[in-house]
Amino acid sequence: MSCTIDLHAHSTASDGTLTPSELMRRAASAGVEVMALTDHDTLAGLAEAARAAADIGLGFVPGVEVSVTWQGGTVHIVGIGVNADSEVLQRGLAGLREFRDWRAEEIGRRLAREGIAGSFERARELSNGQLISRTHFARFLVEAGHCRDVRSVFHKYLVPGRPGFVAGQWAELGDAVRWIRSAGGQAVIAHPARYKMTRSKLRRLVAEFVEAGGEGLEVVSGSHSRDEYFTMGQLSRDFELCASAGSDYHGPEHPWIELGRLPELPPGCTPIWHDWPIDAAN
Numbered sequence: 344m345s346c347t348i349d350l351h352a353h354s355t356a357s358d359g360t361l362t363p364s365e366l367m368r369r370a371a372s373a374g375v376e377v378m379a380l381t382d383h384d385t386l387a388g389l390a391e392a393a394r395a396a397a398d399i400g401l402g403f404v405p406g407v408e409v410s411v412t413w414q415g416g417t418v419h420i421v422g423i424g425v426n427a428d429s430e431v432l433q434r435g436l437a438g439l440r441e442f443r444d445w446r447a448e449e450i451g452r453r454l455a456r457e458g459i460a461g462s463f464e465r466a467r468e469l470s471n472g473q474l475i476s477r478t479h480f481a482r483f484l485v486e487a488g489h490c491r492d493v494r495s496v497f498h499k500y501l502v503p504g505r506p507g508f509v510a511g512q513w514a515e516l517g518d519a520v521r522w523i524r525s526a527g528g529q530a531v532i533a534h535p536a537r538y539k540m541t542r543s544k545l546r547r548l549v550a551e552f553v554e555a556g557g558e559g560l561e562v563v564s565g566s567h568s569r570d571e572y573f574t575m576g577q578l579s580r581d582f583e584l585c586a587s588a589g590s591d592y593h594g595p596e597h598p599w600i601e602l603g604r605l606p607e608l609p610p611g612c613t614p615i616w617h618d619w620p621i622d623a624a625n
Contacts, residue, residue, distance in 0.1 A: 346376035348616060349602055350404060350423055351533060351561065351589020354380060355471055356388030357408075358478040360594030363392035367401055369595075373603030377402035377616075379423060379589070384410055384439040385474050386427040407432070408533060409522065410439055410513040413548060417511045419533040420552075421561065422523035423587070423615065429526030436522070439514060440474060446509045447475035450501075454480070457506045459489065477501050478593075516548075520555040529615060531559035531587045535578070536571040549582050559615045562608055563588035565600035576609035586612035 353359035354366045361369060363380055370378040378401055380392040389405045396403035407422045425432060451463025465486075466479040481496035490496040500507040514522075523530040532552055535545060549560065560579040563572050563586070579586045586608045590600055608614060 346402075347374055347603060347605075348377040348588060349375050349590050349592070349605060350377075350379040350406065350531075350587050350615070351381050351408070351421055351564070352379065352592040352602070353382050353408075353594075354388045354392065355473065356380075356385055357382035357474050358470075358476040358593060360596060363388035364395035366592075367392055367395040367403070368399060370602045371396075371399050371401045373601065375401070375603050377404060378602075379404035379406040381406035381408045381421050381423075381589070383408050383419075383474065383476060384436050384443065386425075386433070386436065387473060389427045406528070407436065407523075409436070409519040410511060411516050411519045412511055412513040413516050413551075414544070416538065417513060418516075418538060418548065420516070420519045420523065420557070421531040421533045421587070421589070422526065422528040423531060423559070425523060425526040425528035427526075429522075431525035432522045432528075435514060435518060442512050443474060443476070446511075447480075449509050450477070450480055450507050453509070454500070454507045457500075459484070459487070462507075480507065516551055517555040520552065520557050524556055529559055529585070530555075530557040531561055531585075531615065532557065533561050533589075534564040534566050534591060535560060535575055536564070536567050545578070546581075549578060549584070553582050553584065557584070559585040559587045561589055562586040562612055563605050565590040565592065565605075569606075572606065573609050576612045579613075580611055585615040585617065587615040 354363040393403050409420045411418050454462040465483040469479045481493040484490050484496045520530045562575040588605050
């Protein structure tokens with residue numbers, strides 16, 4: 344398959360700012376030919392996205408980004424081509440969303456102790472009543488004048504050692520891969536360079552992922568540098584993993600990450616879509 348592909352993006356079903364339909368239309372306008380929706384720990388936007396993509400002739404791949412706790416930190420595993428009717432996947436994600444609901448309330452309580460009232464209520468409004476993420480709290484804190492931008496909110500309030508931080512209690516790595524595979528999907532480690540792990544620790548993560556049945560590594564990501572494309576490409580080859588590409592697009596408020604602008608995979612990489620039938624994403 345030779346076309347413009349983006350296999351990692353978010354909508355208002357999680358922490359994106361475009362609805363699933365708006366995201367599909369923007370992708371098509373940007374020249375994307377095959378687009379995945381991979382919201383955090385939810386499948387809620389897939390049906391709408393699939394309908395919108397079909398209406399405009401855009402290839403669509405149903406996906407999800409699963410939150411995982413590994414060696415005390417959080418990593419993300421993207422599931423590509425999942426069946427949204429999978430009971431195994433649905434049950435696993437439901438448990439993660441229960442924790443997210445509690446975490447959101449706890450962040451609100453902790454920020455209230457810092458003199459910032461109403462953060463949970465406003466974050467819930469910004470989430471349109473769906474999954475509440477730290478990003479929704481960050482948008483509230485910018486809106487309320489506590490920080491100049493979302494990135495500075497995380498550094499000041501929402502990372503370890505800061506007043507609004509609540510440690511994640513996510514899925515086990517093997518469970519996340521199992522849920523995705525049970526749903527007929529391919530499991531991919533999302534934006535591996537973002538985790539800022541040592542080389543040896545990242546290789547341990549990838550080795551455990553492969554042992555669990557993982558199939559891919561997100562080599563090209565909207566948060567990777569050009570040098571990181573090649574480093575992650577070599578890592579995918581070392582472990583005989585397929586290479587994926589995704590913008591991790593969240594909305595037009597982040598103009599440095601845009602749909603349709605991903606470079607080609609580095610030479611020697613096997614694309615995750617290498618054996619998809621031509622019409623697999625339609």
